[in-house]
Amino acid sequence: xxxxxxxxxxxxxxxxxxxxxxxxxxxxxxxxxxxxxxxxxxxxxxxxxxxxxxxxxxxxxxxxxxxxxxxxxxxxxxxxxxxxxxxxxxxxxxxxxxxxxxxxxxxxxxxxxxxxxxxxxxxxxxxxxxxxxxxxxxxxxxxxxxxxxxxxxxxxxxxxxxxxxxxxxxxxxxxxxxxxxxxxxxxxxxxxxxxxxxxxxxxxxxxxxxxxxxxxxxxxxxxxxxxxxxxxxxxxxxxxxxxxxxxxxxxxxxxxxxxxxxxxxxxxxxxxxxxxxxxxxxxxxxxxxxxxxxxxxxxxxxxxxxxxxxxxxxxxxxxxxxxxxxxxxxxxxxxxxxxxxxxxxxxxxxxxxxxxxxxxxxxxxxxxxxxxxxxxxxxxxxxxxxxxxxxxxxxxxxxxxxxxxxxxxxxxxxxxxxxxxxxxxxxxxxxxxxxxxxxxxxxxxxxxxxxxxxxxxxxxxxxxxxxxxxxxxxxxxxxxxxxxxxxxxxxxxxxxxxxxxxxxxxxxxxxxxxxxxxxxxxxxxxxxxxx
Amino acid sequence: xxxxxxxxxxxxxxxxxxxxxxxxxxxxxxxxxxxxxxxxxxxxxxxxxxxxxxxxxxxxxxxxxxxxxxxxxxxxxxxxxxxxxxxxxxxxxxxxxxxxxxxxxxxxxxxxxxxxxxxxxxxxxxxxxxxxxxxxxxxxxxxxxxxxxxxxxxxxxxxxxxxxxxxxxxxxxxxxxxxxxxxxxxxxxxxxxxxxxxxxxxxxxxxxxxxxxxxxxxxxxxxxxxxxxxxxxxxxxxxxxxxxxxxxxxxxxxxxxxxxxxxxxxxxxxxxxxxxxxxxxxxxxxxxxxxxxxxxxxxxxxxxxxxxxxxxxxxxxxxxxxxxxxxxxxxxxxxxxxxxxxxxxxxxxxxxxxxxxxxxxxxxxxxx
Numbered sequence: 001x002x003x004x005x006x007x008x009x010x011x012x013x014x015x016x017x018x019x020x021x022x023x024x025x026x027x028x029x030x031x032x033x034x035x036x037x038x039x040x041x042x043x044x045x046x047x048x049x050x051x052x053x054x055x056x057x058x059x060x061x062x063x064x065x066x067x068x069x070x071x072x073x074x075x076x077x078x079x080x081x082x083x084x085x086x087x088x089x090x091x092x093x094x095x096x097x098x099x100x101x102x103x104x105x106x107x108x109x110x111x112x113x114x115x116x117x118x119x120x121x122x123x124x125x126x127x128x129x130x131x132x133x134x135x136x137x138x139x140x141x142x143x144x145x146x147x148x149x150x151x152x153x154x155x156x157x158x159x160x161x162x163x164x165x166x167x168x169x170x171x172x173x174x175x176x177x178x179x180x181x182x183x184x185x186x187x188x189x190x191x192x193x194x195x196x197x198x199x200x201x202x203x204x205x206x207x208x209x210x211x212x213x214x215x216x217x218x219x220x221x222x223x224x225x226x227x228x229x230x231x232x233x234x235x236x237x238x239x240x241x242x243x244x245x246x247x248x249x250x251x252x253x254x255x256x257x258x259x260x261x262x263x264x265x266x267x268x269x270x271x272x273x274x275x276x277x278x279x280x281x282x283x284x285x286x287x288x289x290x291x292x293x294x295x296x297x298x299x300x301x302x303x304x305x306x307x308x309x310x311x312x313x314x315x316x317x318x319x320x321x322x323x324x325x326x327x328x329x330x331x332x333x334x335x336x337x338x339x340x341x342x343x344x345x346x347x348x349x350x351x352x353x354x355x356x357x358x359x360x361x362x363x364x365x366x367x368x369x370x371x372x373x374x375x376x377x378x379x380x381x382x383x384x385x386x387x388x389x390x391x392x393x394x395x396x397x398x399x400x401x402x403x404x405x406x407x408x409x410x411x412x413x414x415x416x417x418x419x420x421x422x423x424x425x426x427x428x429x430x431x432x433x434x435x436x437x438x439x440x441x442x443x444x445x446x447x448x449x450x451x452x453x454x455x456x457x458x459x460x461x462x463x464x465x466x467x468x469x470x471x472x473x474x475x476x477x478x479x480x481x482x483x484x485x486x487x488x489x490x491x492x493x494x495x496x497x498x499x500x501x502x503x504x505x506x507x508x509x510x511x512x513x514x515x516x517x518x519x520x521x522x523x524x525x526x527x528x529x530x531x
Numbered sequence: 532x533x534x535x536x537x538x539x540x541x542x543x544x545x546x547x548x549x550x551x552x553x554x555x556x557x558x559x560x561x562x563x564x565x566x567x568x569x570x571x572x573x574x575x576x577x578x579x580x581x582x583x584x585x586x587x588x589x590x591x592x593x594x595x596x597x598x599x600x601x602x603x604x605x606x607x608x609x610x611x612x613x614x615x616x617x618x619x620x621x622x623x624x625x626x627x628x629x630x631x632x633x634x635x636x637x638x639x640x641x642x643x644x645x646x647x648x649x650x651x652x653x654x655x656x657x658x659x660x661x662x663x664x665x666x667x668x669x670x671x672x673x674x675x676x677x678x679x680x681x682x683x684x685x686x687x688x689x690x691x692x693x694x695x696x697x698x699x700x701x702x703x704x705x706x707x708x709x710x711x712x713x714x715x716x717x718x719x720x721x722x723x724x725x726x727x728x729x730x731x732x733x734x735x736x737x738x739x740x741x742x743x744x745x746x747x748x749x750x751x752x753x754x755x756x757x758x759x760x761x762x763x764x765x766x767x768x769x770x771x772x773x774x775x776x777x778x779x780x781x782x783x784x785x786x787x788x789x790x791x792x793x794x795x796x797x798x799x800x801x802x803x804x805x806x807x808x809x810x811x812x813x814x815x816x817x818x819x820x821x822x823x824x825x826x827x828x829x830x831x832x833x834x835x836x837x838x839x840x841x842x843x844x845x846x847x848x849x850x851x852x853x854x855x856x857x858x859x860x861x862x863x864x865x866x867x868x869x870x871x872x873x874x875x876x877x878x879x880x881x882x883x884x885x886x887x888x889x890x891x892x893x894x895x896x897x898x899x
Contacts (some may be wrong), residue, residue, distance in 0.1 A: 050756050081758030093749040096696075096757070098681060105827030110758030112823035115539075119828065136895070155757065334717050358723035370718040373738050386723070411741075429723065 085155025145176025416447030559843025600672020624650025690818025783807020
């Protein structure tokens with residue numbers, strides 16, 4: 001269906017090609033998953049299939065990409081629109097109209113399909129994606145999972161034979177991600193659509209893939225059976241890590257496969273337990289007391305009680321719109337409480353002058369770019385040093401992630417580097433309380449591992465850390481304590497092991513495989529087996 | 532064309548009226564408002580528009596815009612009155628209400644006055660004038676809340692479609708920009724800088740623009756991959772004829788509009804308007820051949836649409852006719868001040884504008 005013949009892509013302003021020597025074929029009706037670290041050319045590869053590379057992004061394309069017999073070099077993206085459907089990470093950036101039904105029809109209108117065909121396909125697609133109840137709704141009023149389903153539906157109505165997805169579940173909570181993946185699986189099974197998908201969150205998707213394409217910078221791409229590729233892949237989900245550790249063959253890709261093989265491991269581990277985490281005891285650096293916050297007509301938080309102690313990493317989880325970001329905002333004074341109170345280091349955040357507040361609490365927002373408006377890394381660091389020893393910020397950057405050039409523009413950094421820079425900027429004022437909103441969005445496994453190390457070190461130095469995240473594996477790896485929010489209320493609060501193991505949506509893969517044992521991560525299991 | 536007929540929304544049951552019908556109706560009322568300064572007739576027009584909005588608006592976000600336009604109208608009226616009080620009025624008047632201290636101005640500023648006497652006549656003239664403008668705004672607001680401009684643009688002929696998309700995208704960008712400014716001001720606070728004041732808003736200007744630019748590039752890419760801008764091949768001569776016809780038509784319409792709104796052009800304006808409309812329409816029809824687009828479930832144009840558009844046209848035409856017949860009632864004199872009369876014919880004419888409140892179908896309401 002899709003063939004790459006000696007494809008390489010080089011952008012004008014870069015020395016190394018973004019993509020090199022890709023020579024492979026994706027057969028019709030397969031779900032092919034693209035894996036690889038940031039900067040390995042995943043998005044570029046997807047772009048060559050939809051025609052956006054090189055028609056839209058510029059750059060030089062060598063070799064030939066054909067989709068369903070059409071050469072993407074000679075066909076502009078709009079001429080491939082009836083063959084290739086493209087959906088990105090942010091569905092809101094994709095929408096052209098304002099209601100669900102119009103959005104589903106938009107692509108067909110552009111292609112000039114007759115009215116009765118459009119009508120029939122809109123109804124079919126509404127049913128296929130379970131959107132029938134939402135047909136008249138404004139797109140802005142939908143939840144993240146619903147929006148992503150509408151985005152997929154809007155390209156499905158033209159009956160494309162190829163679907164190209166760039167991180168479709170990265171921004172979604174675990175439940176919404178499952179919704180979207182169920183739809184994709186149905187498309188592959190029932191309609192024979194060829195799906196090409198890039199995704200960092202392998203634990204969510206690898207079990208659905210027919211083939212995995214591994215891209216590594218500086219090495220030729222590898223296409224193969226998921227289990228084979230995963231055996232050698234530098235990026236892999238925890239269930240694969242556990243399989244490698246226990247020496248299971250073939251490697252399990254889903255929790256179900258792993259459970260069937262794990263009986264022996266479970267017996268071996270009985271009687272042992274992960275080394276206990278230290279319980280933080282210091283006096284709290286921040287206290288929310290029956291905190292309620294209203295955002296417009298929405299009661300975003302209703303009566304939240306929370307105390308954060310030094311040296312403790314707390315994960316804040318819950319579905320999109322549960323009030324996680326509002327709680328973080330309340331702690332840094334972005335939202336005034338409607339009732340109840342919040343104190344950070346003894347101060348009332350929304351009444352404290354920003355220059356003083358940053359010494360008590362720092363927040364890295366969902367998009368670290370919001371925080372960065374300097375022209376270069378050096379300028380950014382100099383601005384952050386106001387009120388601190390000159391050079392503090394730059395030294396922090398060097399400590400957290402060596403090798404970021406002084407002259408680089410913050411917008412040109414990779415996601416991981418940008419997050420590190422924002423973290424350094426925030427830490428320059430030495431706040432005892434550090435808040436992070438969805439820090440792993442768009443991070444690959446290496447950058448994530450680096451972040452885990454950095455946050456652990458900060459907690460060991462006595463910082464209190466609160467991170468809002470959808471990433472259950474990150475929470476399992478890092479957090480001492482997990483708080484789950486729903487509808488603005490805390491529904492669970494306790495040690496991570498107790499909270500997540502009991503919840504099907506928030507349990508990490510290792511916990512699901514080794515239930516009812518208290519294990520959360522591959523690292524814990526490795527340690528116990530080594531001991 | 533049987534397939535197109537089947538794909539239209541059914542004309543029975545609760546449905547949205549064709550947006551074109553609402554805009555024609557509202558423009559009719561607005562045109563009537565420009566023909567009179569009689570405050571009683573103007574207030575009646577505004578009331579009629581308000582009643583229809585209350586009776587037939589839906590529950591979409593844009594339906595709430597009527598209140599905003601009402602406030603805008605009142606603001607315009609207020610500004611007009613304030614100007615009349617402080618800058619005086621060219622209307623000669625004898626009934627002095629009060630006198631403000633006059634600012635002495637040099638000789639070269641002759642004719643300009645700041646402060647001074649405030650007369651009943653001057654205030655009345657300003658009030659009538661402001662009220663006319665406010666009524667016009669209220670009519671536009673009524674159309675806006677009854678049919679979203681985006682839906683109106685969807686019904687544009689194929690040749691205008693791309694321009695329409697640009698307008699729609701621009702309209703959705705305004706709220707996004709506001710959200711960006713808010714987010715970045717919050718981020719300034721996180722960096723320990725003040726988040727209030729003009730300087731704070733200005734300093735986020737560049738990042739906001741960068742963000743807007745990135746978003747438009749992303750949207751353009753998304754639209755391209757979804758087939759936006761596909762065209763059919765047309766002969767060169769046809770393309771030239773299209774351009775010439777459209778341009779000539781638009782020029783004609785502009786001229787005619789000028790003629791109709793000024794006093795002198797009543798004779799030649801109407802034929803020029805019709806010719807211009809015909810030329811522009813032909814141009815649009817020819818231009819539509821370049822576009823391969825089809826339309827999903829277009830709104831039908833049935834009896835309620837005819838009645839709605841017709842009632843607006845009738846109000847406009849009858850008001851224009853009566854205003855010529857009975858100038859005293861439609862433009863009450865302010866020198867000397869008189870109590871404006873409200874002739875029965877005018878009342879009946881304006882009340883014709885209420886037809887859509889009964890003829891238009893009720894819009895579908897959602898539980899959510």
